Amino acid sequence: MTDKPINVNAELALLKDFQRRTVVHAFRRLYQSRYSSRRFLVADEVGLGKTMVARGIIAKAIEHLEEEGVVDRIDIVYVCSNAAIAQQNINRLNVTGQQEYALATRLTLLPLELHNLGSRRINFVSFTPGTTFDLKHSTGTWRERRLLYHLLSDIKGLDQFALRTMLRCGVGKKRWRQLLREPIEYDKGIVKVFLQEVRKKGALRRDLESVCRKFQRGKTNWPKADIQERNQLIGKLRRRLASACVDAVEPVLVILDEFQRFKDQLSAESEAGELAQELMSNPDVRVLLLSATPYKMLTLYGEDEHQY
Secondary structure, three states, X not given: OOOOOOOHHHHXXXXXXXXXXXXXXXXXXXXXXXXXXXXEEEEOOOOOOHHHHHHHHHHHHHHHHHHHOOOOOEEEEEXXXXXXXXXXXXXXXXXXXXXXXXXXXXXXXXXXXXXXXXXXXEEEEEEOHHHHOOOOOOOOOHHHHHHHHHHHOOOOOOOHHHHHHHHHOOOOHHHHHHHHHOOOOOOHHHHHHHHHHHHOOOHHHHHHHHHHHHOOOOOOOOOHHHHHHHHHHHHHHHHHHHHHHHXXXXXXXXXXXXXXXXXXXXXXXXXXXXXXXXXXOOOOOEEEEEEOOOOOOOOOOOOOOXXX
């Protein structure tokens, strides 16, 4: 529980009249309208305070959910295209006044943070689509690969040296050994779901065993094809881990800032879209779309997109 309830009137008093009217209307459409689509778009010119409008909607949503008593934990997820902006705006959206309640991270690193989320009534979590949803062909950061090593090392039958080498990627050998020796704490629930998927005698398990065999002791140089296969495998592992993390976030409100940049995330036709839709598909989740430029005024013949 927060130290004190959210003062919605004080939050709304900070807004200009047109912003306040937008907050009231958007909240009504999202939470009170009988025929609500559970998604609402706020499209306005640059500099007219869409982030402040989102903050007002968050305050009213928290007040509403606490009055209804329908959820034990309130997670607000903010998605924008830039990690620095995500860090800045998640703090601007945080109506609790408690800075430790705001977290900017990658979805795949959530197992390292979930114990903090579970200990609080209200959480603000920010993600960027490129590092959160589009995982297939990327090896991610060393923190993600270190976490994967600790999780996968529990699987019987895997060559531990090969697993360490396979996940090292561009990190120096000495530095990588030091990183792996550092103890880490992670959420056991997410890990259990992830390992259940990997342990199955399916394609992912076979790929893991196959790639590890190629990175066994005694080799220092690997063919380009092996490197590509390793990178694709790590991308698949990150995708499985992210999927396991989605269910743990429990968002009640997802905010997509400059949403028109996330075309893949608004459609389930790609893996990135499937993962994003998992995050937003719960019937209790509301989605607030923000944009200063929701569509292109003109597209030319031969362009991949169309203004309509």
